[in-house]
Amino acid sequence: MRRRKGWRWTLLVSLVVFIIVIPLYFIAIGGFMSVEEIFRKPPYFFPPNPKLDYYKEAFFTLLPYMRNSFLISFGTLGLTLLVSLPAAFVLAKFKLIVNRFANILFTFVQILPFVAVIIPLFLIFTKLKMINNLWGVILGLSVFLVPFAIIILRAYMMSIPTALLEAAVIDGASYFKLFLKIILPLSAPAIASVSILVFLLAWGNFIIPLAFVKERSLQPMSIGLYNFIGQYGVQWNKLMAGSMIYTLPPLIVALIAGKAIVAGLTAGALKE
Amino acid sequence: MKIRRKGVLCIFLLPSIVLVVSFGIYPTFYNFLLSLRDVNLISYIRGTAKYVGFSNYSSILRDTLFWKAFLNTFIFTGLSLLFQMIIGFMIALLFNYEFPLKGFLQALVMIPWVMPIMVSGTYFRWIMSDNGFLNNLLMALGWIKEPIRWITSEKLAIYSLSFANIWLGIPFNFILIYTGLREIPEELYESAEIDGARGWQKVLYITIPCLKPVLVTTLILGCIFTMKVFDLVWIITRGGPGGASHLFTTFSYSLAFDRFQFGRSSAVVIIMLLIVIALVLVLNKVKLEEE
Numbered sequence: 090m091r092r093r094k095g096w097r098w099t100l101l102v103s104l105v106v107f108i109i110v111i112p113l114y115f116i117a118i119g120g121f122m123s124v125e126e127i128f129r130k131p132p133y134f135f136p137p138n139p140k141l142d143y144y145k146e147a148f149f150t151l152l153p154y155m156r157n158s159f160l161i162s163f164g165t166l167g168l169t170l171l172v173s174l175p176a177a178f179v180l181a182k183f184k185l186i187v188n189r190f191a192n193i194l195f196t197f198v199q200i201l202p203f204v205a206v207i208i209p210l211f212l213i214f215t216k217l218k219m220i221n222n223l224w225g226v227i228l229g230l231s232v233f234l235v236p237f238a239i240i241i242l243r244a245y246m247m248s249i250p251t252a253l254l255e256a257a258v259i260d261g262a263s264y265f266k267l268f269l270k271i272i273l274p275l276s277a278p279a280i281a282s283v284s285i286l287v288f289l290l291a292w293g294n295f296i297i298p299l300a301f302v303k304e305r306s307l308q309p310m311s312i313g314l315y316n317f318i319g320q321y322g323v324q325w326n327k328l329m330a331g332s333m334i335y336t337l338p339p340l341i342v343a344l345i346a347g348k349a350i351v352a353g354l355t356a357g358a359l360k361e
Numbered sequence: 362m363k364i365r366r367k368g369v370l371c372i373f374l375l376p377s378i379v380l381v382v383s384f385g386i387y388p389t390f391y392n393f394l395l396s397l398r399d400v401n402l403i404s405y406i407r408g409t410a411k412y413v414g415f416s417n418y419s420s421i422l423r424d425t426l427f428w429k430a431f432l433n434t435f436i437f438t439g440l441s442l443l444f445q446m447i448i449g450f451m452i453a454l455l456f457n458y459e460f461p462l463k464g465f466l467q468a469l470v471m472i473p474w475v476m477p478i479m480v481s482g483t484y485f486r487w488i489m490s491d492n493g494f495l496n497n498l499l500m501a502l503g504w505i506k507e508p509i510r511w512i513t514s515e516k517l518a519i520y521s522l523s524f525a526n527i528w529l530g531i532p533f534n535f536i537l538i539y540t541g542l543r544e545i546p547e548e549l550y551e552s553a554e555i556d557g558a559r560g561w562q563k564v565l566y567i568t569i570p571c572l573k574p575v576l577v578t579t580l581i582l583g584c585i586f587t588m589k590v591f592d593l594v595w596i597i598t599r600g601g602p603g604g605a606s607h608l609f610t611t612f613s614y615s616l617a618f619d620r621f622q623f624g625r626s627s628a629v630v631i632i633m634l635l636i637v638i639a640l641v642l643v644l645n646k647v648k649l650e651e652e
Contacts, residue, residue, distance in 0.1 A: 094460040102455050103462075106469050109531060112484040113472060115494070119487070127487070131501030132494050172380055175373035183370055191374055198385045200637055202589040204610040205630045208617045209388035209395065212405060232384040235377055264369050293477035295592040300618070311479040315596070325487065332480040343475040347468030350475070354533065355540045358582055359575065 113336070120144050120330030127325050147331035153306060154313030157223065158292060158335075161309050164227040165291040166284055169234045174280070176235075177242035178272050182254060195236035203233065203296045211300055221304040229297040234290060238283045241357040245279035246272060282353035285346050289339050310335045389634070396627035405623065417628040426604045427629065430612040433519045434633075437608060438587045440523040441530055445583060446576070448527070449534025454564070456535075457542050474532035482596030485525040486512070489597070512598050515605035522594055522606055529593065530586070534579055541575030542568070577651055581644045588637050609633040 119127050121139035180188055210229060211220070219225035253275075254267050262270070273280070295311045302308050305316070314335060317328040343350060396417050404410040421427050456467060473481065488494040489511035496508035511521040549567050558566065569576075591610040594600060600607035600615055607615070609629060616626035 092458050094458045096461055098458060098460040099462050099466070102460070102466055105452060105455060106466050109528070110469050110472050112481060112528075113476065115488070116480060116484055128492050128497070130492075130497040132497045172376045176377035179370050179373045185367060185370060185374075187371065187374060187378075191378055194378065194381050194386065198381055200585050200641055201385060201389065202591065202610055202630075202633070202637075204589075204591055204613050205392060205634055206385060206388040207614070208623055208626055208630070209391040210384065211617075212395075212623070213388065213391070215406075228380075228384055232381060235380060239377065264373070268373070289475060293479070295478050295596070296614075299595075300614075311477060314479050314483070328483055329487075332477075332483050336476055336480050339475045339477065340472070343471055344465075344468055347464070347471055350471055351467070351536050351540075354536055358537055358578060359540060 113340075116329050116336070117333050120147070120326060120333050122326060124325050127329070143326040144330040144334070147327045148334055150327070151310055151313050151331050151334060154308055154310045155334075157307055158309040158311075160223055161226050161230070161298070162288050162291040164223065165230045165234060166287050168227055168231045169238050169287050170280070170284065172231070173235045173238040173242060173283075174273070174276075175268060177239045177246055178268050180239065181243045181246035181249075182251065182272075195239055198233065198236045199240070201233075206232070207296065207300045214301060220301055221307055222301075223307060225301045226298050226309075229301060230291050230294055234287050237290075237357065238287055241283050241286070241353050242276065242279055244356045246276055249275050278349075278352070279356070281346075282349040282356070285342055285349050286353045289342065289350075292339060392627045392630050395623055396625075396631050398624050400623040400627075401621045402623075410624070413624070417624045418632070421625055421628045421632070426607060426612060429604060430607040430609050430629075433606060434588065434608045436519055437523050437526065437590070438584065440520070441526045441587045442580060442583050444527045445530035445534045446538075446579065448531050449579075450538050452531070452535045453539040453542055454568075456539055470535055471532045473529050478529075478592040479596060481525070481529060482593055485521075485528075485593075486597045489521050489525075512606075513602055515602055518598050518602065518606035522597060525597065526587065526590060526593055530583060533586070534583065537575060537579045537582075538572065541572050545571045574648070574651055577644070577648045581641065581648065584640055584644060585637070588633070588640070609636075 118133075118136045118139075120143050121136040121141070122133065122143075123140075126133055126137060176191070179185065180191060206229075214220050214222075214225050219228070249272065253271055257267055257271060293311065295315075298309050298312050299315070302312065308316075310331075314328060314331050317324050317331065397412060397414060398410040399413045399417075400410040452470060456463065456470075486493075490496075491508050491510055491513055493511075495511065496505070499505045500508065510517060512518050545568065549571070550563055553563055553567055589610065590608065591614065594606060594608055594611045595614070598606045600611040604612070604615075610633070613626045613629040613633070616622045616629065
């Protein structure tokens with residue numbers, strides 16, 4: 090049992106946390122100010138005459154991009170789960186010769202920077218007609234998120250008692266049945282945490298759509314916002330309002346499911 | 362567990378392997394092949410890219426921008442790892458107690474990780490621009506007379522970018538170290554107290570030695586993540602001014618997509634990969650010796 094501290098400790102910690110989250114506050118108020126107010130000297134710490142117009146404008150400009158962001162994030166999530174769940178099951182519960190090979194592959198992809206595959210993928214996708222195609226983005230993201238998901242899921246599935254599976258095998262259950270009826274339901278917490286992490290990583294990704302989607306009507310919000318940094322200067326207030334809108338879904342997820350995020354990240358990193 | 366009919370199990374593994382090999386491993390190998398050819402967009406589409414051996418490598422190694430990116434990557438990675446870990450560790454110590462609102466505050470610490478990189482990039486680009494928040498504040502306070510060119514000066518840009526990246530890495534370091542702290546048995550501290558240990562002595566002689574494996578793991582992962590950073594730099598400086606803040610990643614990307622020198626860009630990627638792999642192998646060895 091850890092030692093208890095009172096509200097004074099909470100206050101101290103809050104001060105530290107405040108410094109960490111302050112960017113969010115400034116982004117939020119920037120969306121209520123004119124560009125002159127954003128760049129005023131001395132700077133404003135509160136919007137002097139808050140206007141909702143920039144938020145409205147940013148929202149309607151970003152609406153089509155938002156749709157793409159959701160399609161990409163959920164598409165990536167679906168594909169990643171579909172591919173990584175069965176793989177994690179085998180890696181966690183059986184000793185096959187291919188396991189070692191698979192583990193090396195997945196570890197290698199973990200250390201691979203996006204940039205390392207972006208040029209060849211760009212050339213391959215050009216030939217496959219997958220540039221300016223949401224499937225191209227989903228595939229590009231899944232390559233990196235599948236190994237990430239597998240490592241977390243495998244760590245969790247290893248903690249499911251093998252005796253449960255053996256009992257079912259004696260009763261004549263097939264591998265598919267083991268997977269669907271025992272492993273999947275028991276892995277629910279890990280699946281939840283992985284889903285959240287994969288969604289957040291897909292939602293926030295910048296480089297894959299930057300490289301593969303030039304067609305504006307197919308770009309996600311990250312690139313939609315990047316477009317605000319245009320040739321004619323940056324529309325800072327729209328950029329900040331839009332940034333806030335873009336951050337809202339992940340922020341809500343973090344506040345509701347912070348524990349799941351933490352559990353997933355530490356399982357992937359520490360328990361191998 | 363006893364295994365019958367292994368073939369069926371391979372079906373479970375197959376999709377993941379096919380995906381990773383065809384869009385992760387194969388492209389990396391393809392990258393290597395590209396690095397041996399004189400590839401630009403036209404020669405690629407026409408299929409006339411000539412084999413040039415290692416001349417992309419030798420021309421890259423003679424490029425001063427490459428060495429700038431090399432140095433920057435090390436400054437950026439070194440500073441990030443050091444300060445992320447120190448700050449993460451200190452915050453973890455703060456959270457190593459029970460107190461009101463702890464769960465909520467912990468969720469807030471995760472915000473830099475949760476925030477999309479485009480948003481944090483925008484924020485840092487704004488506060489650190491020549492007429493941005495930071496300069497306006499410092500000038501209003503009378504601490505400086507001229508704006509400091511945080512991200513537009515060749516000297517400072519990489520340090521400003523490192524600062525932004527340190528902020529980004531706090532949650533991950535915090536959460537791993539915090540989890541490690543929770544696994545240190547309370548009795549160790551209690552017996553040390555009986556022996557008369559003070560606060561900082563407990564940290565030095567109990568916390569840090571017990572945490573060593575976790576710290577090494579965090580360091581390895583941090584090293585991998587930091588060497589991969591691309592977006593933050595691309596959003597804030599695009600590698601500028603004049604290529605002064607390029608990392609390997611942004612340098613390679615700009616060679617490919619700004620100058621269409623795919624062959625040379627691939628050569629940079631291959632060199633970077635070799636360095637990352639060497640680093641990871643060395644750090645892993647340290648980790649194994651630790652255990």
